[in-house]
Amino acid sequence: MDINIRKAIKHNIADNDKSQLRETIVDAIQDGQEKMLPGLGVLFEIIWQESDEQQKNMMVDNLAKGV
Structure with a gap:
């Protein structure tokens, strides 16, 4: 059985x-x-793909602060 999680x-x-x-x-x-x-990974992937470079940099900065 082949399940496409993203889809x-x-x-x-x-x-x-x-x-x-x-x-x-x-x-x-x-x-x-x-x-x-x-599921959260798929949602993050969508967010990342829809973000511009400034938004991506902000997400990476927030991630760095959180870890």
Whole structure:
């Protein structure tokens, strides 16, 4: 069985509004379950791809501060 995680996650959130997307992220982080990490990774990938260089630099700076 071949499962495309990216495609499945994008399909599941395709009709979500901004509030629902935020809730998805907050719930996944608060839940803290390992099974949520691939989904958060896909969401981060989308964010990264839609960001300009300044936004990417800010994300990397925030990540560096957090680790």
